[in-house]
Amino acid sequence: QSALTQPRSVSGSPGQSVTISCTGTSSDVGGYNYVSWYQQYPGKAPKLMIYDVTKRPSGVPDRFSGSKSDNTASLTISGLQAEDEADYYCCSYEGNYRNYVFGTGTKVTVL
Amino acid sequence: EVQLVESGGGLVQPGGSLRLPCVVSGFTFSTYWMTWVRQAPGKGLEWVAKINQDGSEKYYVDSVKGRFTISRGNAENSLYLQMNSLRAEDTAVYYCARYARSSYYMDVWGKGTTVTVSS
Numbered sequence: 001q002s003a004l005t006q007p008r009s010v011s012g013s014p015g016q017s018v019t020i021s022c023t024g025t026s027s028d029v030g031g032y033n034y035v036s037w038y039q040q041y042p043g044k045a046p047k048l049m050i051y052d053v054t055k056r057p058s059g060v061p062d063r064f065s066g067s068k069s070d071n072t073a074s075l076t077i078s079g080l081q082a083e084d085e086a087d088y089y090c091c092s093y094e095g096n097y098r099n100y101v102f103g104t105g106t107k108v109t110v111l
Numbered sequence: 112e113v114q115l116v117e118s119g120g121g122l123v124q125p126g127g128s129l130r131l132p133c134v135v136s137g138f139t140f141s142t143y144w145m146t147w148v149r150q151a152p153g154k155g156l157e158w159v160a161k162i163n164q165d166g167s168e169k170y171y172v173d174s175v176k177g178r179f180t181i182s183r184g185n186a187e188n189s190l191y192l193q194m195n196s197l198r199a200e201d202t203a204v205y206y207c208a209r210y211a212r213s214s215y216y217m218d219v220w221g222k223g224t225t226v227t228v229s230s
Contacts, residue, residue, distance in 0.1 A: 034215035051216040105155040
């Protein structure tokens with residue numbers, strides 16, 4: 001039950017696009033289309049941004065999108081805005097133990 | 112409005128126990144899976160445990176198995192986490208969260224309660 005691997009940080013200028021990767025195994029990310037992404041501001045609770053790899057909850061801007069290839073899922077933020085500066089975590093269902101595993105987290109910085 | 116409110120956090124000595132309640136409102140609690148997620152200071156999120164609608168299915172992360180127990184009281188609209196044999200590494204903010212219906216993601220989160228294990 002090891003954490004999924006994410007880059008520690010990514011950055012971009014306003015209006016640019018950034019992509020965060022989330023690498024797991026065939027028992028979690030690669031085995032199921034149950035990857036979700038959460039945004040977290042310092043001292044606040046996480047907020048759901050993407051679920052089931054590509055789906056966006058109502059109220060989440062369409063500049064947030066998700067995808068997956070083999071054992072790696074990705075979150076892309078297009079048209080980066082200042083309010084997107086936060087920590088982002090992926091999460092996947094893990095079938096061997098019927099558990100869940102989070103990613104290591106990525107800090108997004110808007111330059 | 113859907114709300115989840117955790118409480119019960121505090122300072123506890125290593126080896127001690129603590130029970131965290133999470134009181135929910137604004138939805139039919141008895142029809143949802145629920146979960147606890149924690150975050151150590153300056154660290155990432157860690158999934159801790161989940162429980163099904165009637166409490167008959169429970170799953171835990173390896174690091175808390177045998178020490179923590181997740182439970183629920185549907186009549187009281189409450190989720191619980193009983194934490195025994197606490198260790199310094201259990202120090203964290205503990206969040207309760209709801210799984211969306213028939214799904215594998217957490218759609219609503221509480222604000223969290225802080226547990227500090229220290230002598």
